[in-house]
Amino acid sequence: MDHEQFSALAHTSHPIKAPLDDLSVRRLLGRAVARPDARVLDLGCGTAEWLLRALTAHPDVLAEGVDVSETALATARERAADLGVGDRLALHRTPAADFAPPHRFDTVLSVGSSHAFGGLLPTLAAARAHLAPGGSVLVGDGFWQRPPTPEGVAILGDFDDLATTVDRVVADGWTPVDGHVSSRQELDAYEWACWGTLAAWGLDRPGTPGAADALARSTARLGEWLHGYRDTWGFVTLVLRRTSE
Numbered sequence: 001m002d003h004e005q006f007s008a009l010a011h012t013s014h015p016i017k018a019p020l021d022d023l024s025v026r027r028l029l030g031r032a033v034a035r036p037d038a039r040v041l042d043l044g045c046g047t048a049e050w051l052l053r054a055l056t057a058h059p060d061v062l063a064e065g066v067d068v069s070e071t072a073l074a075t076a077r078e079r080a081a082d083l084g085v086g087d088r089l090a091l092h093r094t095p096a097a098d099f100a101p102p103h104r105f106d107t108v109l110s111v112g113s114s115h116a117f118g119g120l121l122p123t124l125a126a127a128r129a130h131l132a133p134g135g136s137v138l139v140g141d142g143f144w145q146r147p148p149t150p151e152g153v154a155i156l157g158d159f160d161d162l163a164t165t166v167d168r169v170v171a172d173g174w175t176p177v178d179g180h181v182s183s184r185q186e187l188d189a190y191e192w193a194c195w196g197t198l199a200a201w202g203l204d205r206p207g208t209p210g211a212a213d214a215l216a217r218s219t220a221r222l223g224e225w226l227h228g229y230r231d232t233w234g235f236v237t238l239v240l241r242r243t244s245e
């Protein structure tokens, strides 16, 4: 099994690949998708779970997702067909920075994918290039709740604290119109869902290919989380509009 297959397996019980629960996702989407016939884009969409929820909530929304993972996009395609929204979802397998659609979008999402652009502000610059006048961006990224350990930085990369993160976004010409800081419960539930699912998969298949690897990976990732960043890392999701167009 390659990294993408392990990632797909780890996220089977938490299809949103970020530490937000279903209520938080629904509330933020409700704020970001302001028009019932909105065109919605997700940069780094993964299995397109955010888009699938927008599509099932609004029968006239049209959505496009961009990701480099064929495994994730195949899952998105299958889920969209099962939910009966496949005709309103276009999926593009390409680096998000290279995506050049012929039209703009009312809502641009990018949650947990800022590494695709080299950070939060470059992600917002990319989102802005796709945004229709008056549109909203929904962006989710990490921040440090407390000074990180070197191990935490090595695992997750570097971030600012929450206030500095928001200050930099505002200084970049954006106004937050809503936001959500993931709770301790959301942060923990996400990690337990990922590494617990992977561990259970391995335990249920003793002696089969991949089982020992799944167990070893789940134990290693659990240790990285508990020793490396559980007490320092947080996640913020912002709904943003341009302060002036």
Ligand SMILES: C[S@@+](CC[C@H](N)C(=O)[O-])C[C@H]1O[C@@H](n2cnc3c(N)ncnc32)[C@H](O)[C@@H]1O
Residues within 6 Å of the ligand: 015, 016, 017, 018, 043, 044, 045, 046, 047, 048, 049, 050, 066, 067, 068, 069, 072, 094, 095, 096, 097, 110, 111, 112, 113, 115, 116, 117
């Ligand atoms: C943590 S997942 C988040 C997925 C989704 N936004 C969600 O919240 O469920 C990050 C995603 O970014 C994608 N990704 C990484 N580099 C990328 C790039 N250069 N262009 C597009 N997608 C990229 C990965 O394949 C992965 O699906």
